[in-house]
Amino acid sequence: MNNILWSGIRSFLAVAEQGSFTAAAEATGLSKASLSQQVTALEKTLGVQLLYRTTRILRLTEVGQGYYEQCRSAVNQLDSAREWATQSTEALSGTIHMNSVGGLIGEELIAPMLIAFQQAYPQIDVKLDFSSQRVDLIESQYDLVMRMGELPDSSLVARRLHTITTRYVASPEFLEKHGPITHPHDLRELPLIYGSVSEWSFVKPDEQIRIQAGKGFQIANGRVMLRAAEQGVGIARLADLYTNRGLRDGSLVEVLPEWRQTTPLSLICPPARYQLNRVRALADWLIEHFEGYSKPFR
Structure with a gap:
């Protein structure tokens, strides 16, 4: 050329x-x-x-x-x-662009780990961006992306951070008012608290049910959804990192526990970027420290 x-x-x-x-x-x-x-x-x-x-x-x-x-x-x-x-084979330096989901996971888990990483490796400049949109890693500026869910693109390097359990929760007062919930069909006439996903899918080996959220409270923010559930607004579908405290202290009750879902929380990276020492060092750091940082939310 x-x-x-x-x-x-x-x-x-x-x-x-x-x-x-x-x-x-x-x-x-x-x-x-x-x-x-x-x-x-x-x-x-x-x-x-x-x-x-x-x-x-x-x-x-x-x-x-x-x-x-x-x-x-x-x-x-x-x-x-x-x-x-x-790149130097000894010194870790340069810039890392990372994209992550926001909310509690991004702000209270990923961000503190990145701050600690920045302190440990001051020659590396970390640029963190929060968004829930899917990022095309091949064409974007990002070196590393943290995402929830299955990863369809097998050409990317993927490393598992954690397995998240999604639970359906409501306040004791809400359940006392609306009665027991024993099947996903019971949700059709109840107010739901939901974010960007307005259709909830319930899957078992022999049964698959879809519930379209039509009434209730919609906000694409996990913390606000949690607060709304605790205050009796409706039933929320949230990751366990959000709900564990409330389930322990009694401000939340889990419904439909047999319909829990698990989803991976992963770090993904283009193969070419993963070969950079600094990017691989950050991925290793996040995997090594995630369990310790997440303990308060379990």
Whole structure:
């Protein structure tokens, strides 16, 4: 790949990601004229139009979108290969971008562990982001992602942190008012407390039931869902790390225990990024310390 083509690809990626030549110029330190010339030269070399440009808008063409996705993936892999080849075999340094679920798990378990890791390895800069959205690790900036649930992409490196048990809980007052709950069908007419997942699935080897949450309280925040359950608003579906304290002190009662579900909590990473010493060191740290940090929530 010649330097002109490589420069054009880098400039095209910057413009596509920043959304304008002005923002890309500020991000890269290149002039708007230089970026425009390089992108135009790239389009001429490829024989396709990558961007729609007007005085008001700039957006990717259909071909440009596909070309961007493939180039971003390739450049990420090349950057990872360069870092791996030049990294020190002794000193741990550099930046790690990590994405994690938020709430209690992210803020009270993962964040304290990362703070301790940062203190132990001050030459490593950790950048943590909370979100529940699925991240495409091949194309994103993240080196390490923590996610709940099964991992369909077998091309990624996955390491199990913990197995979470999902429980259905309510306050004693709520159950006294609404009567016993012995089957998932009993939930259809009751107020539910739910987050981004509004359809609850109950599965046994010989039975599968889906309950659509239609009435109750919806909030995509585990702490608020927990508080609502303790105050008798409805029945909540929450991970055991949220519910264990309430079940111990009697502010919560578990219903439908035979319908509990388990789901893995895992660290996932692209193979190229996992080869970096600092990323592997952070994954090892989180796995080693998770059990100790999670004890107060059991």
